[in-house]
Amino acid sequence: MTEFQLGDAQPTTLLRDIYGAEVILTDEQEESVVYTLLAEFALASNNYAVLQSEELKKEDDVLIFRVLIEDGKMELETIEDDDEWDNMFDIYDEMAFAATETDNEA
Template sequence: MSANAFPNAVEVRVLRDLYGNDIVLFDEQGESTVHRIVTEFELDAQVYAALQSEALRKEQEVALFKVNVKPGEEPELETIEDDDEWETVSEIVDDRMFPSN
């Protein structure tokens, strides 16, 4: 599949403009993990991000999130619950990480 398969997916810099190339996420126990921002894009007025910790990098995997942006507030990351939405976002991220010629 090529990047043209998702012409509505537009690259954005929401998290990178605030945090640079890395973002620190905290789990339920308050433990922090540094994640590299692999890609960010907007699709149908929703921003998404693919993040990768060192452990995920070793497994060649990424974590996918919705990025909720409210004016005057820091963006919030949300898990993608809908299977079809997750699949679409996953395909876009794959296209961006591994473009076909």
């Protein structure tokens, strides 16, 4: 797998434009869980979304999904490849750090 860097990622707003800042997903127990949309970005031919529920926030953790668009419908796909997930997390982490640095300078 190609290792991507922060400079390769392009911010997007695919989910935010449709759902706003929060997305509701159904968990394994068929219960609705509200996730905050922390970031979206495009990389190569894929789109990614970084989500965090209140429970994940307590653990300082996030979920990262591949965003698929088929027949005009969006679907979130779990990233099964550990290397891809780690690379996307590193890019998100750099994005969040850069945003924090910018906020601190203002």
